[in-house]
Amino acid sequence: SQTIHQWPATLVQPVGSPLSLECTVEGTSNPNLYWYRQAAGRGLQLLFYSVGIGQISSEVPQNLSASRPQDRQFILSSKKLLLSDSGFYLCAWAFSTEAFFGQGTRLTVV
Amino acid sequence: KQEVTQIPAALSVPEGENLVLNCSFTDSAIYNLQWFRQDPGKGLTSLLLIQSSQREQTSGRLNASLDKSSGRSTLYIAASQPGDSATYLCAVGPNYGGATNKLIFGTGTLLAVQP
Numbered sequence: 001s002q003t004i005h006q007w008p009a010t011l012v013q014p015v016g017s018p019l020s021l022e023c024t025v026e027g028t029s030n031p032n033l034y035w036y037r038q039a040a041g042r043g044l045q046l047l048f049y050s051v052g053i054g055q056i057s058s059e060v061p062q063n064l065s066a067s068r069p070q071d072r073q074f075i076l077s078s079k080k081l082l083l084s085d086s087g088f089y090l091c092a093w094a095f096s097t098e099a100f101f102g103q104g105t106r107l108t109v110v
Numbered sequence: 111k112q113e114v115t116q117i118p119a120a121l122s123v124p125e126g127e128n129l130v131l132n133c134s135f136t137d138s139a140i141y142n143l144q145w146f147r148q149d150p151g152k153g154l155t156s157l158l159l160i161q162s163s164q165r166e167q168t169s170g171r172l173n174a175s176l177d178k179s180s181g182r183s184t185l186y187i188a189a190s191q192p193g194d195s196a197t198y199l200c201a202v203g204p205n206y207g208g209a210t211n212k213l214i215f216g217t218g219t220l221l222a223v224q225p
Contacts, residue, residue: 006153034212034213036215041217042217043114043199043215043216043217043218044199044201044213044215045215046212046213046214049212059212088151090153090154092154097141097142097159097161097203098142098144098156098159099144099156099201099213100156101146101153101154101155101156102153103152103153104151104152104153106151
């Protein structure tokens with residue numbers, strides 16, 4: 001069966017520090033991969049998606065970037081965090097039409 | 111631009127009651143619609159997926175319907191239990207994004223089932 005791993009579960013980072021969140025998927029090949037952000041009191045917003053290794057599409061302009069160095073690995077990064085980057089970050093994968101989510105990372109920028 | 115709305119924002123019911131959660135979307139040209147459950151501080155659990163050609167899907171005590179022409183979906187929960195307490199999210203896959211399965215989410219309905 002397919003599983004998705006996302007870490008860390010929680011993270012507190014100072015403003016201006018770098019960020020690296022990692023997501024890996026097991027049990028499937030060539031999945032579509034996604035990074036969503038859920039801000040307090042708001043719905044989930046799609047940040048990036050990838051249909052293959054090295055292929056990244058950005059949905060909204062922001063302070064973050066994404067990379068897909070391997071088929072089942074998706075990384076969310078920032079060189080310098082802003083306070084507005086705080087939120088709940090969720091990785092997801094989809095092979096056909098159904099999407100499945102990881103357990104999320106709670107990021108607090110202080 | 112597709113917009114997804116969920117009503118009510120919060121709902122509290124006594125255990126055993128049947129209930130309906132509503133989801134509406136502005137653009138009927140959708141690829142699919144998916145209902146999720148989110149427990150506090152956790153990720154999303156997929157409940158039901160309805161393809162654009164389907165009218166409803168059922169899983170246990172859950173039944174989701176889709177009416178594309180009116181831009182509506184409902185999630186019916188039968189015989190609610192305290193363990194059903196969570197936030198329920200509706201997400202639409204727009205038609206142009208079918209191959210990529212990008213989802214547009216509503217803000218959710220927070221359900222509390224009282225024992």
